[in-house]
Structures are given as C-alpha cells and as structure tokens.
Amino acid sequence: MGANTPIEWCDATWSTVGGCSIESPGCIHCYAQQLAGTRLRKHPLYAGTTDDGKGRPVFNGTMTVAAPEHPTWSWPVRWRGLKEPLLGPGQPSLIFVADMADLFHPDRPAEAIDRVLASIVYSHHIGQLLTKRPAVMRAYFEELRRSARWLMWPHPIFGRSNFDPMVATFDAIVSRLWLGTSVERQAEADRRREDLRALSEMGFTTFVSYEPALGPVDWKGWEFVDQVISGGESGARARPSHPAWHRATREFCHTVGSAYFFKQWGAWAPACDGLGWRLEWSDESTTVITPWGSAMTWQGFHNARMGGDLADGYERSVTMRRVGKETAGRLLDGREHNDLPGERGRPPRTAHVATQRVTEPVA
Ligand code: SF4
Known part of the structure; x- marks a missing residue:
C-alpha cells in the first residue's frame, strides 16, 4: 500500500x-488544485472541490472529509513507519498531514480537524501540519487547550476515550505535532509571523515553508522558528527564485541556530550572475531575475535598464534557465541542506537519508 512521495522534508503523506x-x-500554481481537478477529479475527497477557471481547475471552497468508517483513519496508528526515517533509524516517521488541502481553511469543521489529529497523536509518528492560515491554526489550538476536549478523542482503532494515557496532557499533543506556515514574500511573512510565534510559545515545534519563494524576505523577528524550508517553484508555469533569497535564509538560520532545509530550485536553475551575455537570448527558457523578484526576458530587462529603474539591481541580477526540477536539483552552493528541528531546546539535526517515502491514499 502506498506510493512514493517526492516531498523531501517528510517520510510520508496522509x-x-x-x-x-x-x-x-503562492497558491496560483497549487499542485493540489491541479490534481484535484484533473487526475483525481472523481476521487471522493476531491470530486466537486474545483471549478473550471479559464481552462484550469480552481479550488472553489468546497470542503470534504473521508467517510467515518474508512480504514484510512487508523492508518497512522497501524503504520509501523519507515525503517530509515528522516530522523534516523528507530525514530518516529514524519507524516505530512493533509498535503492536498489546507487543514486550517476557515470553513473546515473543527470536528474534522479533531479526527485528523487524533489519528496522529495516538500514533508513534510526528504529524507536520502546514497552513497558509496560521491565525486559524492558532485559534484552533488555543480553543483545544482551553476546552480540553482532546481528552475525549476516541482511539482510531479501539474507539475508547476518557483519559487515555497516550493523550493525557496537552503536552502529549504538542510532542506529536510540528506546526508550520507557508510564506512566499515579505508581505505574507509579516502577516503570518505572530500567529506562528504564539504557537511556538505554546510549546510546539514550528517551521516555515518559504516555497515557492517569490520575493526576498527579511527574517528579522522569526528567531523563534525551529526550521525554515526554502525552495523555488516547479511546474509548467513556474516563477523563478533568486539565489540570494535562499542564501540569506540559510544565513539567518545559521545565525540564530534554526534548521535550514533547501528543498529544490524548482523549474528554474541559476545559469550565471548578471545578464549572461553568452546565452541565447531568443530562447524563452532564459530569464533574468532581479534581487527584488521581477523576472523578465533579456529584452525587457534591457529596455527597463535603459530607462534607469533597474540600475540598482543590475549588478545583483542573475540569469536563470528553465531546465526542469530534476535537472535543477537541490544543491545550494554545491551541497544539500537537510537540517530538521532538534528536540525542544536542542540544536538542529541533519536528516538521515531515507530511500522510500510513502503516500497513504484514500481509495
Ligand atoms: S492554501 Fe495550499 S492547498 Fe490551498 S490553494 Fe493554497 S497552496 Fe493550494
């Protein structure tokens, strides 16, 4: 049961x-939206969740949840985990929960979130929850702690509830979950920071996914975060990311002692600094990206520069080539960056290289 997942920072998706x-x-080229409206459009979890938006599927806000009796609910409890998970042999596996949706969409009923989390906290694994709505995530966990209703969550197999030692304290919930938010530019980083900080102050391990990186981010104020993952966009309409954004993120993490994980370049890889005079400029697979994020063909860049408005960024611009995700790879300055959050209060740890990651489908 299962299939490979290409997501480098988890062991499994569910x-x-x-x-x-x-x-x-960052949602514009969402892979979940694309899959939900094409290959998976008849799947019970995705049927009716997208509309046609000028020839492309677009999520329409319809929320779905697996049938109550579906065996997938107990999968995290039944799954023994990888022999060689990212955290190393004998350690919990990392499950990216709800990778095809935003679990904390404001229209998602709290009962559905409760059930998802019960399956994780009764398992021996760690659930990675990633949202673009950290305010909703924060409100959910604040209310959960206040109400203490997790004490009544039934076990996904045995169904019993009431003070099971597995979930006897809120700390038991905290220890099984890593909570993250996505940011793509400074505006989203500023808007989402304080809600994630509040969750960090509740004791949760927190992380940021800076992917797709669409503009520079000044990470000042993010010193609390345990891990930052950065990466460029992949896919046919991918937008390039400037290498300096990833380097600055790495430097920030090393300075404050957070884990840094470079996920991928995505569709575009750096070809050379500056305008790259020796490249074929007529080729649409070449672009120039400025430090503040505008990407354009050489002709557009040249014209704008003649007008004077790009003079400042000229020296720090980079020529990018569309070579595809596989070719672009995930080396930053010649090496992989695979750091994961350490135990609370401990330094980051480097991921053990796992060979088989799995996806648990609802089918
Ligand atoms: S929040 Fe996530 S799942 Fe939802 S549309 Fe945006 S990228 Fe896709």
Missing part, C-alpha cells in the same frame, strides 16, 4: 480531508 480556496500568490 490525506483524509480535501478542498481549499486561493489565499495568496
């Missing part, structure tokens, strides 16, 4: 909810 809606510019 989905029991579907549906979402566009939240910010």
Whole structure:
C-alpha cells in the first residue's frame, strides 16, 4: 500500500480531508488544485472541490472529509513507519498531514480537524501540519487547550476515550505535532509571523515553508522558528527564485541556530550572475531575475535598464534557465541542506537519508 512521495522534508503523506480556496500568490500554481481537478477529479475527497477557471481547475471552497468508517483513519496508528526515517533509524516517521488541502481553511469543521489529529497523536509518528492560515491554526489550538476536549478523542482503532494515557496532557499533543506556515514574500511573512510565534510559545515545534519563494524576505523577528524550508517553484508555469533569497535564509538560520532545509530550485536553475551575455537570448527558457523578484526576458530587462529603474539591481541580477526540477536539483552552493528541528531546546539535526517515502491514499 502506498506510493512514493517526492516531498523531501517528510517520510510520508496522509490525506483524509480535501478542498481549499486561493489565499495568496503562492497558491496560483497549487499542485493540489491541479490534481484535484484533473487526475483525481472523481476521487471522493476531491470530486466537486474545483471549478473550471479559464481552462484550469480552481479550488472553489468546497470542503470534504473521508467517510467515518474508512480504514484510512487508523492508518497512522497501524503504520509501523519507515525503517530509515528522516530522523534516523528507530525514530518516529514524519507524516505530512493533509498535503492536498489546507487543514486550517476557515470553513473546515473543527470536528474534522479533531479526527485528523487524533489519528496522529495516538500514533508513534510526528504529524507536520502546514497552513497558509496560521491565525486559524492558532485559534484552533488555543480553543483545544482551553476546552480540553482532546481528552475525549476516541482511539482510531479501539474507539475508547476518557483519559487515555497516550493523550493525557496537552503536552502529549504538542510532542506529536510540528506546526508550520507557508510564506512566499515579505508581505505574507509579516502577516503570518505572530500567529506562528504564539504557537511556538505554546510549546510546539514550528517551521516555515518559504516555497515557492517569490520575493526576498527579511527574517528579522522569526528567531523563534525551529526550521525554515526554502525552495523555488516547479511546474509548467513556474516563477523563478533568486539565489540570494535562499542564501540569506540559510544565513539567518545559521545565525540564530534554526534548521535550514533547501528543498529544490524548482523549474528554474541559476545559469550565471548578471545578464549572461553568452546565452541565447531568443530562447524563452532564459530569464533574468532581479534581487527584488521581477523576472523578465533579456529584452525587457534591457529596455527597463535603459530607462534607469533597474540600475540598482543590475549588478545583483542573475540569469536563470528553465531546465526542469530534476535537472535543477537541490544543491545550494554545491551541497544539500537537510537540517530538521532538534528536540525542544536542542540544536538542529541533519536528516538521515531515507530511500522510500510513502503516500497513504484514500481509495
Ligand atoms: S492554501 Fe495550499 S492547498 Fe490551498 S490553494 Fe493554497 S497552496 Fe493550494
């Protein structure tokens, strides 16, 4: 049971909810939306969750959840985990929960989130929850702690509830979950920071996914975060990311002692600094990206520069080539960056290289 997942920072993915809606510019080329409206459009979790938007599927805000009796609900408890998970042999596996949706969409019923989390906290694994709506995530966990209703969550196999030692304290919930938010530019970073900080102050391990990186981010104020993952966009309409954004993120993490994980370049790889005079400029697979994020063909760049408005960024611009995700790879300055959060209060740890990651489908 299962299939490979290409996501480098988890050991497995697991989905029991579907549906979402566009939240910010990072959503425009959402892979979940594309899959939900094409290959998976008849799947019970994704049927009816997208509309046709000028020839492309677009999430329409319909929320779905797996049938209550579906065996997938107990999968995290039944799954023994990878022999060689990212955290190393004998350690918990990392499950990216609801990778095909935003679990904390404001229209998602709290009962659905409760059920998802019960399956994780009764397992021996760690759930990675990633959202573009950290305010909703924060409100959910604050209310959960206040109400203490997790004490009544039934076990996904045995169904019993009431003070099971596995979930006897809120700390038990905290220890099984890593909570993250996506940011793509400074605006989203500023808007989402304080809600994630509040969750960090509640004791959760927190992380940021800066992917797709669409503009520079000044990470000042993010010193609390345990891990930052950065990466460029992949896919046919991918937008390039400037190498300096990833380097600055790495430097920030090393300075404050957070884990840094470079996920991928995505579709575009750096070809050379500056305008790259020796490249074929007529080729649409070449672009120039400025430090503040505008990407354009050489002709557009040249014209704008003649007008004077790009003079400042000229020296720091980089020529990017569309070579595809596989070719572009995931080396930054000649090496992989695979750091994961350490135990609370401990330094980051480097990921053990796992060879088989799995996806648990609802089918
Ligand atoms: S929030 Fe996530 S799942 Fe939802 S549309 Fe945006 S990228 Fe896709």
